[in-house]
Amino acid sequence: MAVSKFQSLEKIQDLYRQGQRVFGENYVQELVTKKKALEDRGVRDLEFHFIGKLQTNKVKVLLPHVRAIHSVDSQRLIEEIERRAEAAILRPEIYLQVNIDSESSKGGISVGEMDSICRFLSNCRSLIPVGLMAIPDPQKDPESAFRRMSELSERFHEILGSGLSMGMSRDYPAAIRHGATIIRMGTALFGSRE
Secondary structure (H helix, E strand, O other): OEEOOOOOHHHHHHHHHOOOOEEEEOOHHHHHHHHHHHHHOOOOOOEEEEOOOOOHHHHHHHHHHOOEEEEEOOHHHHHHHHHHHHHHOOOOEEEEEEOOOOOOOOOOEOHHHHHHHHHHHOOOOOOEEEEEEOOOOOOOOHHHHHHHHHHHHHHHHHHHOOEEEEEEOOOHHHHHHOOOOEEEEOHHHHOOOO
16 A cells, blocks of 8 residues: 555656555545545546544545545444444445554554454444554564564454554565555655655
């Protein structure tokens, strides 16, 4: 996935011409604005994923514009996405965000909450659980976090699917070694942000 946060339409179109179709955005309004602007330019076969912190009051605006939400970090957010998806007759894919390194500054479900969240999610009918997402603590070696994510994926794959959204430009080789199915590439594809 090409992380296009703060990137220009021209840079996105350049990657599109090279064959890139999946883009990730961190902010709801930026995603919606870019998607509409690209459609106005005739680019209609992009797939947008939401990868930022999602507030419940933005779910309704976001849902029609994304295939997947990678940052589902609470039962309350799951309830809101389910309610809004059912009302709009949509079936978004979701990844549960796990706070794999127990960082107080980072969102995500704790490993200890996984059982109860999965029980709740198994009763949702308008959502398509496809896997887990994590951003390891950048101060630590990511190898251990990715290995633990792989183990969690194996444990909960019947309810959540086997997708693993993990790894970025700086650590994607380690993520791939541990089974990442989608990696979030920004700097490696776009270069440093201006």
